[in-house]
Amino acid sequence: MSDMINYIWIWKQIKNGAGSPGNLEEVIIEIFVITTRGLEPVSAGELALLPGVQVVETAYRRVSARIEGDLARLLRLRTVDDVFLPVGEWDGLVPQRAALDRIRAESLRLELKAAVEAIAGLRDVGANISFSVSVNFVGRRNYSAEEIKTLVAEGVAGRYGWGYGDENRTSLNLRVFIEHERAWLGLRLSAHPLHDRLYKQAHISGSLKPPVAAAMLMLAEPHPAATVLDPFCGAGTIAIEAGLVGLVPLAFDHEASALAAAAENARLAGVSLRLGQVDARRLALGSGSVELLAANLPWGRQVPVSDAVGDFYRQVCAEIERVLVSGGRAVLLTNLPQLLSFERLTLHRQVEISLFGQAPSILVVN
Numbered sequence: 259m260s261d262m263i264n265y266i267w268i269w270k271q272i273k274n275g276a277g278s279p280g281n282l283e284e285v286i287i288e289i290f291v292i293t294t295r296g297l298e299p300v301s302a303g304e305l306a307l308l309p310g311v312q313v314v315e316t317a318y319r320r321v322s323a324r325i326e327g328d329l330a331r332l333l334r335l336r337t338v339d340d341v342f343l344p345v346g347e348w349d350g351l352v353p354q355r356a357a358l359d360r361i362r363a364e365s366l367r368l369e370l371k372a373a374v375e376a377i378a379g380l381r382d383v384g385a386n387i388s389f390s391v392s393v394n395f396v397g398r399r400n401y402s403a404e405e406i407k408t409l410v411a412e413g414v415a416g417r418y419g420w421g422y423g424d425e426n427r428t429s430l431n432l433r434v435f436i437e438h439e440r441a442w443l444g445l446r447l448s449a450h451p452l453h454d455r456l457y458k459q460a461h462i463s464g465s466l467k468p469p470v471a472a473a474m475l476m477l478a479e480p481h482p483a484a485t486v487l488d489p490f491c492g493a494g495t496i497a498i499e500a501g502l503v504g505l506v507p508l509a510f511d512h513e514a515s516a517l518a519a520a521a522e523n524a525r526l527a528g529v530s531l532r533l534g535q536v537d538a539r540r541l542a543l544g545s546g547s548v549e550l551l552a553a554n555l556p557w558g559r560q561v562p563v564s565d566a567v568g569d570f571y572r573q574v575c576a577e578i579e580r581v582l583v584s585g586g587r588a589v590l591l592t593n594l595p596q597l598l599s600f601e602r603l604t605l606h607r608q609v610e611i612s613l614f615g616q617a618p619s620i621l622v623v624n
């Protein structure tokens with residue numbers, strides 16, 4: 259880590275009431291977020307919107323930043339998978355098994371107490387701390403994520419005497435994010451993964467990861483309080499994420515079971531959702547009546563579409579073009595971008611992402 263951060267000091271400042279905005283302005287903390295591959299600039303942009311946040315590096319699935327002031331604001335980020343306090347950076351993690359000795363030795367030296375104090379300032383970590391370890395890596399290597407996890411868990415349990423367990427049952431999560439020969443280690447700020455929205459209890463096949471839905475909406479750059487139509491709403495992820503940032507969602511699907519899931523999730527999210535059982539090829543809306551349309555189109559494999567996919571996409575594109583107001587926008591996620599074709603609308607932006615082992619694209623057209 260470049261600057262060694264004194265989290266304990268920062269936490270004491272807040273606890274002693276010295277944490278008035280005036281004092282906190284002088285305190286700078288390093289953090290990093292993990293996001294979906296392809297959405298790094300979107301997450302960096304979301305971070306940069308927070309007052310007092312300076313993005314310092316945007317890398318593969320990771321954005322590092324410095325933040326002045328209240329850390330709790332980071333728990334409200336919508337496009338990221340998770341936010342971490344950095345606790346170490348290791349390099350030289352070669353693909354050969356010799357790297358395991360290095361991981362074992364480094365794990366025994368991990369200094370976590372200060373970061374734990376800072377997290378305890380935000381939420382209850384319990385009197386008896388328990389922890390889980392998650393490992394992600396990019397690049398081939400001759401050892402597994404499970405082997406890394408075991409070594410790190412043994413090191414931390416041996417040093418601190420904390421109980422090790424499953425991610426859902428422990429108060430702390432230690433993430434080891436390895437990019438080729440370098441590892442970034444961080445303690446997750448939140449108790450639960452940020453991408454795992456608590457409102458999402460009713461599921462349907464092909465349902466979207468909420469941070470991707472939030473990123474699609476950010477990419478569309480909607481006007482505040484704009485109405486957003488998702489004509490393929492499924493379990494309602496895009497519509498609910500829209501409602502949670504002050505947009506006015508309208509959610510259609512041709513399946514009653516999807517609409518029931520969307521209604522239940524919206525209720526849990528506290529979002530008011532107007533629903534309609536409608537075929538997306540014949541939207542029950544006037545021409546030029548929709549300001550923003552956001553959808554994750556059925557891909558044919560994951561979700562069956564009634565006509566041949568090419569034909570289906572042609573009809574859907576024509577209907578999108580019909581209902582959009584002049585100057586309106588559509589943001590569409592699909593792994594068949596070549597099938598999107600419009601007479602009037604033009605491509606404004608295209609971003610390829612990684613999702614469920616596939617590489618679909620988000621397209622913004624207007």
Ligand SMILES: C[S@@+](CC[C@H](N)C(=O)[O-])C[C@H]1O[C@@H](n2cnc3c(N)ncnc32)[C@H](O)[C@@H]1O
Nearest residue numbers: 464465466490491492493495511512513537538
């Ligand atoms: C990929 S899923 C959408 C997932 C949704 N974004 C979510 O997060 O749950 C596609 C949805 O399109 C719906 N669908 C498929 N064909 C349709 C059509 N012709 N009209 C309306 N909805 C349709 C399916 O019922 C399914 O719910």
